[in-house]
């Protein structure tokens with residue numbers, strides 16, 4: 517049993533609670549930091565539903581329409597800023613950068629569709 521890692525290597529309950537994820541409202545174009553939850557969340561400003569995305573997401577300015585359109589598009593297709601990988605010629609997997617424009621995003625969601633996250637709700 518000595519192969520197992522010591523317990524201190526695992527996150528504690530308290531840490532999980534303090535671990536906040538961006539929750540997006542596409543109506544207000546705002547990001548709200550909240551602990552992870554499976555419950556659906558409501559935007560405190562407009563009452564619309566929030567979408568939880570990866571902590572790697574950083575919100576564009578609320579006035580940046582093209583960027584928010586791109587983000588909404590990606591999320592619709594199951595790309596919530598989770599890590600996405602591509603396999604290269606050496607058969608290794610490499611992390612892919614997220615697209616910078618909506619046009620790039622349209623190619624991105626097709627190319628990496630196997631890695632999209634499907635929401636069951």
Ligand SMILES: [Zn+2]
Pocket residue numbers: 541542543544545559560561562563564
């Ligand atoms: Zn809102």
